[in-house]
Amino acid sequence: MGIRFYADSWLTASAGVGLLRALENTGYGWEKFVKGNSLELENEIFERLGDIYSDYILKDLGHAKFREILENRKKKFNLYNAVIYEKINDFFSNSPLTNPSGTKVVGNTFNALFEKEEDTEKLFIEGRKLIAEFIKEKFMEILNYPKSEKICYFCRERNAYKKKGKVKVLDATNFTPLAASLETVENFFWEGRSNMYLCPECEIFLYFSAFGFHRTPTGTYLFVYLPDLESTKRMNDILKVETNLRSFMNRTIFEASKILEGRKADWILRNIYIVEIEKVGDAQANVYTMSITLRLANAIKGNIESYPEVFKDLFEIFLDYIYSGRSLYEFIYKILSGFFYKQRYKKLKGRDAKLISRGMKFKDSLPNSLIYFIKFQEVLNMEDREKVNKQINWAYREGLALRDTYYKQMKDNKKASRKIEGISYRLLEAVRRRDTDVFQQNLIRAYLEAEKEIPYVFVEALKNGSFNRIAYAFLIGLNGKSKEDVE
Numbered sequence: 001m002g003i004r005f006y007a008d009s010w011l012t013a014s015a016g017v018g019l020l021r022a023l024e025n026t027g028y029g030w031e032k033f034v035k036g037n038s039l040e041l042e043n044e045i046f047e048r049l050g051d052i053y054s055d056y057i058l059k060d061l062g063h064a065k066f067r068e069i070l071e072n073r074k075k076k077f078n079l080y081n082a083v084i085y086e087k088i089n090d091f092f093s094n095s096p097l098t099n100p101s102g103t104k105v106v107g108n109t110f111n112a113l114f115e116k117e118e119d120t121e122k123l124f125i126e127g128r129k130l131i132a133e134f135i136k137e138k139f140m141e142i143l144n145y146p147k148s149e150k151i152c153y154f155c156r157e158r159n160a161y162k163k164k165g166k167v168k169v170l171d172a173t174n175f176t177p178l179a180a181s182l183e184t185v186e187n188f189f190w191e192g193r194s195n196m197y198l199c200p201e202c203e204i205f206l207y208f209s210a211f212g213f214h215r216t217p218t219g220t221y222l223f224v225y226l227p228d229l230e231s232t233k234r235m236n237d238i239l240k241v242e243t244n245l246r247s248f249m250n251r252t253i254f255e256a257s258k259i260l261e262g263r264k265a266d267w268i269l270r271n272i273y274i275v276e277i278e279k280v281g282d283a284q285a286n287v288y289t290m291s292i293t294l295r296l297a298n299a300i301k302g303n304i305e306s307y308p309e310v311f312k313d314l315f316e317i318f319l320d321y322i323y324s325g326r327s328l329y330e331f332i333y334k335i336l337s338g339f340f341y342k343q344r345y346k347k348l349k350g351r352d353a354k355l356i357s358r359g360m361k362f363k364d365s366l367p368n369s370l371i372y373f374i375k376f377q378e379v380l381n382m383e384d385r386e387k388v389n390k391q392i393n394w395a396y397r398e399g400l401a402l403r404d405t406y407y408k409q410m411k412d413n414k415k416a417s418r419k420i421e422g423i424s425y426r427l428l429e430a431v432r433r434r435d436t437d438v439f440q441q442n443l444i445r446a447y448l449e450a451e452k453e454i455p456y457v458f459v460e461a462l463k464n465g466s467f468n469r470i471a472y473a474f475l476i477g478l479n480g481k482s483k484e485d486v487e
């Protein structure tokens, strides 16, 4: 049996992802190490972890970067710190890997060499070697402390070690953000425990967590945690290209809904956390964990596949609305007002401007795929799906039918379209003001003028909480194309 690690919280999962990335970087097929939410390394691979760690940390230290570091060196130059700090110091400040009193030694050794050696190539090779050796040495040191009686909190298998007579526990040196903002994560990870004993193997494991997080251009760190390590690794790899929290979240939900087919999907979605670490000082950070609500996850899982192609360019805004809890009726309203009041909008600015200008692009009619947003909102409202869909489709068809009647009766298409426009303005205004009475009066008038009887169900439906869905569906139908029909 090899050395086993568990990735059963976001902290250990980030270490798991980091370790897998490092193994991958050194040339191992990482999948074979993963078993559910644990990870197992054969002894000889575990013994190579120092090399694997430095391989990963030095992977983008090429000749150019090396020369740049040397050229920009200050008076108290330490090559090790210059290379390593930007990679891991936000995570493990004051750890054996970063503590300046320890790293001073490797810095001085390099400086002595630097004074004698003029060949940059040789310096490059020696510099890398010194850094790698220091890391290996520190890992060995951790492994060689005497064992205590206490069992490690993280693996529940191995014994914690003793340092200066004290049993080693997880602290700020092992994961700075967590310790520095205990309050933020108290209930989530720390659980008020002060004695999270730590074995040497798990400590080394935790030093890989920095490689699991994704650093955004604004200097925050992001990680998404799924309840099994393989999905967590794949998801975080996909998300490496995202640049901010918003797009990171969008992509998470989008990818999750794609990969999470089948029975486990509900359970997995319920257990996705996004962790954001925001550095606020040298050894101070805020840790935020965000979960995706079940209601939202279900709505997305069941409906995202049928997101209308016509509105592909509004997808990000759509997600923005649903995460922030803004009603999609507002979203539809913006599109409709762009469509109806094309002359009103001259200079458009901001996020909603995109919705309005999208509406302006529809010339004579609205696509029936707008109905999608009504249905989506009603899923979020936890309404009875079948009943709601029936109502929406019915209101949409009534709108279409009234439109056809006007076109047939008036013969002059221009006149008919102006007529419908007038009715639509008034109805939309009533919707905006949520005035069911005015909406109804205008509706009755519209049917009277068409010499049609107003469908009785209308009057009933407008009385209860169905106003928005009926009013919008009807308006979209009234301005639709009669060829189109809804599913």
Ligand SMILES: [Zn+2]
Pocket (backbone or CB within 6 Å): 152, 153, 154, 155, 156, 157, 158, 198, 199, 200, 201, 202, 203
């Ligand atoms: Zn352990």
